[in-house]
Amino acid sequence: MKIIEYEDKYLEDIKNLLVELEEYIVSIDKDNLDQVHPEYRDKMAVLDLEEVKNNNGKCYLAVENDKVIGLIMGCIFPYDLYDYLDYKCPKRGEITELIVSKNARSKGIGNMLISKMEEYFKSVGCEYVLVDVFAYNVNAIRFYDRNGYHSRMYTNIKKIGD
Secondary structure: OOOEOOOHHHHHHHHHHHHHHHHHHHHHHHOOOOOOOOHHHHHHHHHHHHHOOOOOOEEEEEEEOOEEEEEEEOOOOOOOOOHHOOOOOOOOEEEEEEEEEEHOOOOOHHHHHHHEEEEEEEEOOOOOOEEOOOOOHHHHHHHHOOOOOOOOOOOOOOOOOO
């Protein structure tokens, strides 16, 4: 297994991984808000990769036998006026996607991917790394906790219709 930077020839594998993650998120969504839209497979990977390209980001792939078994995407989003007024504004990276195929989990691949992304962020002067984790994804929360991440914000939700 090797960690490489994104190559176009792996786009179909990336699409499959993103669908695998979204199907999992849908299966654990207690609020029943998430969906796998019919266009998700064809459009989401392209949108994610465009976001990476436009925001000084990287996409790293875990490849085994010429097949992608894991990926991480991260960006360095520009600060806006709210950030300027609200924070001391250290440069920060944000992990936007981290997926390891179901059959390849618990082998340290997620740890290798996150280390690679943190290494990139550090090399370009980031002081912090942010990641949003779906509240019902307890496995991901435990993974990030083990890797030194902690909660800083909470998003609360309340259903007000029917």
